[in-house]
Amino acid sequence: MIPKILYVFSLLSLVFGNENSCLYYDSYHGEPITEEEYQQRVVENTTFWCTNVLSTCNPDEWRRIDGSCNNLCHPNRGMPHTPTLRLLPASFSGNVEEGFQIRDSKSGDPLPDERPLRTSLLPEARVPDQVFTQLVAHYLLFSVSDTLSIHDSINFVRWKPYCCLPQGKKDRDCVQVKIPNDDPVHRFSHLRCMKITRPLSYQSEGCLQNDTVPERIISATPSLDLSGLYGADPAKLAKKGRLFKNGLLQYELINGKMWPPNVKSNDTLCILNEPPAETRCHATPEDALNSLPGINLFGIWFWRLHNYIASELAKVNPCWNDDKLFYTARDINIAISLQIYFYELMPSLMGVTNLLRAGVLSPHPGFRDVYNPQHFPQISAEFAYALRWFHIIQENEQKMYDTKGNYLKSMPLTNLTLRTGYLAIDNNLDHITQGAFRQPGGRFESSVDPDIAEIGLSRATEGTDIPTFDLVKNRYFGLGPYVKYLALCSGRKFKKFDDLVGYIKPERLDIIKDKYKNVEDIDLMAGLWTELPAEGSFLPKTLQCIMEEQFIRFIVSDRHWFERPNRPHAFTLKQLLEIRKSTISRLLCDVGDKVTEIQPYGFIRPGPGNKISSCDRIPKIDFRAWKDRSCVSSNYAGNPYARDELSE
Numbered sequence: 135m136i137p138k139i140l141y142v143f144s145l146l147s148l149v150f151g152n153e154n155s156c157l158y159y160d161s162y163h164g165e166p167i168t169e170e171e172y173q174q175r176v177v178e179n180t181t182f183w184c185t186n187v188l189s190t191c192n193p194d195e196w197r198r199i200d201g202s203c204n205n206l207c208h209p210n211r212g213m214p215h216t217p218t219l220r221l222l223p224a225s226f227s228g229n230v231e232e233g234f235q236i237r238d239s240k241s242g243d244p245l246p247d248e249r250p251l252r253t254s255l256l257p258e259a260r261v262p263d264q265v266f267t268q269l270v271a272h273y274l275l276f277s278v279s280d281t282l283s284i285h286d287s288i289n290f291v292r293w294k295p296y297c298c299l300p301q302g303k304k305d306r307d308c309v310q311v312k313i314p315n316d317d318p319v320h321r322f323s324h325l326r327c328m329k330i331t332r333p334l335s336y337q338s339e340g341c342l343q344n345d346t347v348p349e350r351i352i353s354a355t356p357s358l359d360l361s362g363l364y365g366a367d368p369a370k371l372a373k374k375g376r377l378f379k380n381g382l383l384q385y386e387l388i389n390g391k392m393w394p395p396n397v398k399s400n401d402t403l404c405i406l407n408e409p410p411a412e413t414r415c416h417a418t419p420e421d422a423l424n425s426l427p428g429i430n431l432f433g434i435w436f437w438r439l440h441n442y443i444a445s446e447l448a449k450v451n452p453c454w455n456d457d458k459l460f461y462t463a464r465d466i467n468i469a470i471s472l473q474i475y476f477y478e479l480m481p482s483l484m485g486v487t488n489l490l491r492a493g494v495l496s497p498h499p500g501f502r503d504v505y506n507p508q509h510f511p512q513i514s515a516e517f518a519y520a521l522r523w524f525h526i527i528q529e530n531e532q533k534m535y536d537t538k539g540n541y542l543k544s545m546p547l548t549n550l551t552l553r554t555g556y557l558a559i560d561n562n563l564d565h566i567t568q569g570a571f572r573q574p575g576g577r578f579e580s581s582v583d584p585d586i587a588e589i590g591l592s593r594a595t596e597g598t599d600i601p602t603f604d605l606v607k608n609r610y611f612g613l614g615p616y617v618k619y620l621a622l623c624s625g626r627k628f629k630k631f632d633d634l635v636g637y638i639k640p641e642r643l644d645i646i647k648d649k650y651k652n653v654e655d656i657d658l659m660a661g662l663w664t665e666l667p668a669e670g671s672f673l674p675k676t677l678q679c680i681m682e683e684q685f686i687r688f689i690v691s692d693r694h695w696f697e698r699p700n701r702p703h704a705f706t707l708k709q710l711l712e713i714r715k716s717t718i719s720r721l722l723c724d725v726g727d728k729v730t731e732i733q734p735y736g737f738i739r740p741g742p743g744n745k746i747s748s749c750d751r752i753p754k755i756d757f758r759a760w761k762d763r764s765c766v767s768s769n770y771a772g773n774p775y776a777r778d779e780l781s782e
């Protein structure tokens with residue numbers, strides 16, 4: 135008897151043994167470490183940031199929640215806390231002994247102060263864009279939250295709010311941003327300091343020695359995989375996400391509206407909810423869904439969309455179990471978000487011709503397989519940073535309308551930060567939804583909404599100038615001079631200011647010459663703010679170039695990319711062609727509250743050629759493309775109708 139049991143055991147462990155074993159990786163280097171090395175880091179308390187733990191990869195499994203096993207040879211790449219890559223070498227001053235400092239100007243003097251630089255290069259104004267709706271900024275923000283994390287903002291707002299106080303002078307993490315006496319806004323206030331903290335890095339978290347080049351650390355997965363929604367931690371998703379029934383995410387129905395579940399305690403991230411009326415705060419795997427309103431809105435919509443997809447799949451495939459429904463719905467949800475991002479939003483902003491030429495868009499609707507495991511699922515430090523340019527198209531006044539398009543009221547978006555509760559009262563979410571596709575966004579020009587420049591994120595951060603902080607971060611991330619990027623993108627050299635004629639808007643070039651002494655001093659963001667748009671695009675040339683470079687990497691590095699025919703659980707051609715029908719307007723018709731009429735191109739302002747009309751006219755995914763013949767044969771054997779479907 136006993137030997138037989140042992141035999142069965144050893145057989146079992148042959149089959150399953152590897153499945154459950156843990157692999158340990160160094161998050162920065164991407165190399166395996168031994169269990170002893172891992173235990174050493176437990177003692178140092180550096181495992182959270184500095185290591186990745188994963189189980190053995192199975193090449194046929196779905197895209198993992200934590201991003202592991204996307205690259206089968208380098209299985210921790212794609213996980214949280216793995217590094218960005220740099221398009222150009224880091225640029226810091228200082229040395230190993232005194233630590234790396236932000237770079238100095240060519241002459242050795244400090245670079246010009248950030249706040250006066252911002253106020254002169256980027257005036258404050260609120261100008262309605264003539265092309266795009268408010269949905270553009272909301273979608274961009276949501277997609278940014280998919281690959282970046284918000285801990286640096288939480289750091290200076292919640293953990294280290296004292297950086298402008300005497301205590302802050304002693305804290306190495308604190309940065310005090312000087313406000314000059316002749317500041318256009320603060321000349322009349324006492325405020326002479328804006329507080330911010332240094333970015334968290336592999337060095338600050340103890341993963342790398344302090345004599346190495348500072349590298350920012352990020353807690354989201356670097357692929358576009360809706361990790362803002364599903365999170366990056368399978369345990370959190372199991373607890374706060376999955377319902378484990380019918381493939382659904384947990385939800386609450388209130389007056390017929392679906393919401394992510396509400397937190398039970400009152401110690402929440404929604405600290406700006408106004409009690410007693412405002413009580414809602416999402417209990418989702420990612421706190422980011424309660425942070426800024428754009429992220430929150432799309433978080434709610436994609437949460438609902440998951441459940442909509444799962445229900446449609448369950449209708450066509452009654453034999454599918456929870457797991458199959460869940461992972462298929464997630465895969466379709468991600469594919470829809472990518473189809474909208476790459477094939478609708480980005481072509482409107484960056485130009486279809488440009489993106490086709492760059493190889494970002496597939497020239498035909500069928501499969502495309504350009505996977506190349508030589509590239510890791512990773513974002514460039516420059517991409518992560520340059521997206522901050524979009525702060526200048528953020529219109530802060532969110533208008534609200536009824537379903538007939540009558541204006542009701544408006545609310546500054548900065549009043550809705552950390553305040554999910556507002557959306558759930560007085561039908562505010564319905565009215566904001568209507569506003570998002572009716573209202574113009576902020577103009578794509580060299581100016582910034584006054585609220586973004588003087589209030590920042592919320593009433594908890596008044597006196598925060600986001601674009602000034604973008605300049606500060608530019609320097610702390612150690613990004614090289616603007617002209618080096620321009621050279622990288624254009625293949626030309628820029629030695630003197632006049633070489634920038636034809637690249638920088640003429641009147642801004644005059645200001646740049648006033649502010650900077652040498653052409654190599656110009657900060658990357660200062661260049662992006664003042665640059666002329668790329669041909670056929672609304673975006674500055676260098677931003678266009680940095681984004682295209684990353685878009686290609688998203689596509690070639692992702693083994694689970696939705697257009698691939700050779701990935702685990704790949705779409706059939708018929709299914710992919712259904713995904714191609716996805717549009718932002720269809721999404722709102724499916725899951726936006728009371729959206730029964732909308733313009734066909736929701737990112738573009740309604741008007742001639744894009745009139746608001748019935749949702750019935752907007753193409754819709756037909757989930758019968760997912761019909762599983764094995765369900766049909768097992769459930770409906772002998773049913774004459776089933777035979778038709780089988781021979782379909």
Ligand SMILES: *[C@@H]1O[C@H](CO)[C@@H](O)[C@H](O)[C@H]1NC(C)=O
Nearest residue numbers: 178179180181182183184339
């Ligand atoms: C260990 O590290 C975590 C994450 O960085 C931190 O939150 C926690 O406070 C640390 N614990 C100790 C005892 O230092």
Ligand SMILES: *[C@@H]1O[C@H](CO)[C@@H](O)[C@H](O)[C@H]1NC(C)=O
Nearest residue numbers: 306337338340341342343344
């Ligand atoms: C690097 O310096 C920071 C701040 O002084 C400190 O907290 C951290 O522990 C240091 N890291 C290492 C690896 O010495």
Ligand SMILES: *[C@@H]1O[C@H](CO)[C@@H](O)[C@H](O)[C@H]1NC(C)=O
Nearest residue numbers: 398399400401402405407409
């Ligand atoms: C949380 O709720 C408890 C009980 O309802 C209450 O006593 C407490 O003051 C609340 N805390 C906050 C921060 O609102």
Ligand SMILES: *[C@@H]1O[C@H](CO)[C@@H](O)[C@H](O)[C@H]1NC(C)=O
Nearest residue numbers: 544545546548549550592593
């Ligand atoms: C937005 O917040 C500011 C500052 O807290 C407040 O003065 C203003 O009344 C709020 N606006 C609305 C429409 O509630």
